[in-house]
Amino acid sequence: MRRGRRSAARRPCAPSSERPPRTTPIETHIRPDDAAEGSRRLEIQIDPTSYAPFVGGITPALEIVLDEAAAASRATGVDVAVIVAASRIRHPLEARTLARLAAKYAGDGAGDVVGFGLSNDERRGVTSEWESAFRIARKAGLRSVPHGGELLGPEHLREVLDFLKPTRLGHGVRAAESPDVLRRVIDEGVAFEVCPASNVSLGVYSEASGVPVRTLMDAGATIALGADDPLLFLSRLTAQYETLREQGFNDAELAALASSSVEASFADEASKRTWKAEIQDWLAADPSNDDDAEAHGA
Secondary structure, eight states: OOOOOOOTTOOOOOOGGGSOGGGHHHHHTSOHHHHHTTOOEEEEEEOGGGTHHHHTSHHHHHHHHHHHHHHHHHHHSOEEEEEEEEETTSOHHHHHHHHHHHHHTBOSSTTSEEEEEEESOTTSSOGGGGHHHHHHHHHTTOEEEEEESSSSOHHHHHHHHHHHOOSEEEEOGGGGGOHHHHHHHHHTTOEEEEOHHHHHHTTSSSSGGGSOHHHHHHHTOOEEEOOSOHHHHOOOHHHHHHHHHHTTOOHHHHHHHHHHHHHHSOOOHHHHHHHHHHHHHHHHHOTTHHHHHHHTTO
């Protein structure tokens, strides 16, 4: 799918130093640090309405982000794609407007919109009221990536599954509290975005060891391990892997999580194959793997 034509009346992007100060967080999500840490793909989630007052509307706000994503991809070698997200604290009609906007820029690659999400406090609003916005997005080929199953439990996840038809769940960790809901998520091919640092920061679990990563893995879930918002939670992706290693995950299990994260991405299949091969090369090159596998009975 090709991205829609951008507005001919669009203002050229000014250097970041000349943009309104409130837009600078857009660029700080996309950093060379991710390349240095070994990331191959970032799918950043943004709500254009947050920046619209400072750049002239939701369309230029999204276009600035897409341009930055494409530029960061060229500069770092890390694919940066975008998920446009509506907010539960805004009226559902605004979500329809955002879904139509996202549809105009839908695509599969760096600098494209690859999904449509629903963020913010999942205790706000009625989930079914966002159904029509997600239908618009899916019709345009965008994947559904709503938050759910973090602050609220399994019953809320049932609603998200029923009405929003997710491809990947923002969090979803509390599916572990219900074997039936967990099995449904897995059987429907829905992936989990698991972000231990943010789960602890928001008080969902008192410590990282409580985040049910192993429970989800053992059940056969597809997991995309993530850092959520590094600017807010001050924890990067590598720290999530380090946390799991401290909990006893061996190299083979960490490699499986990395491969699962690749599979859960919306990258093209050729890129996924390349990145999974790199993970296997890392695993094969690490002399500690034999000892780790023996210690964990693998």
